[in-house]
């Protein structure tokens with residue numbers, strides 16, 4: 001009996017042990033199962049999906065992650081309307097001939113005093129700075145004017161017949177001058193027989209270009225090439241002779257008109273001197289041959305040379321209004337403190353409308 005009960009006890013112990021072992025196994029296995037999903041969420045936290053959503057702009061981003069706003073487009077530059085001036089010096093030859101240094105002095109002082117009020121961007125001169133280009137004393141006199149603005153306000157000159165010597169017709173008298181030699185080499189033709197300059201004002205690009213006396217034909221290919229290389233610039237031409245007092249064209253003017261002015265739609269203004277008095281012509285051109293005029297070219301002659309000595313020192317000012325595209329013109333002598341009447345417009349001042 002005792003042996004049987006011992007075996008029964010032993011048997012129950014084994015069953016209990018097996019049960020405990022089974023429970024332990026179940027417990028361990030359940031713990032082991034939990035360790036697997038504990039790692040899987042790591043994969044869902046990779047930043048890749050968010051990066052892609054933001055990059056492609058899709059609407060699947062989590063609501064708390066706003067996509068970066070698209071970059072603002074760069075602001076379009078709006079040209080600022082402004083007024084600026086070009087000072088136009090014509091034949092100063094009689095002042096240099098008489099060596100009226102006080103006249104040149106007051107002209108230079110007036111230009112510098114008005115550099116800011118008139119916003120003077122350029123000084124141009126249409127030839128005959130002196131009466132004889134081989135007379136050093138005349139150039140010395142002219143330098144009383146030139147040296148006051150030279151290096152401060154850009155200056156673009158072309159030669160007149162007197163600058164190269166009426167008798168000698170030799171360009172050396174003009175080309176040897178320091179202000180010609182110092183012109184930028186890539187903006188000159190044949191040492192300075194023709195020249196050009198560019199500037200921008202009020203969002204408008206301008207091209208100043210011209211040729212000296214007896215260089216119109218020689219430089220015409222270069223001038224046309226330069227004008228065609230600047231199709232969006234408003235071109236202002238400088239020649240010693242173009243317009244006559246009666247509004248017709250001089251001999252040189254006919255050539256310049258037919259080979260340069262007519263063929264370049266960017267030409268809007270032609271300035272000239274040489275002949276005494278004032279002259280004006282406005283001419284319309286139909287550049288694309290459709291029967292509708294496309295542009296007006298205004299041409300002015302001004303040259304008060306030969307007026308008596310108490311009447312000299314004239315400066316013509318062209319003020320460009322980039323809002324209206326008008327050019328306001330007046331002529332003033334700071335030496336005599338007088339405004340000068342234009343014989344075509346019959347006024348001391350006038351406007352060229354829609355002139356550029």
Ligand SMILES: [Ca+2]
Nearest residue numbers: 286288290292
């Ligand atoms: Ca047309």
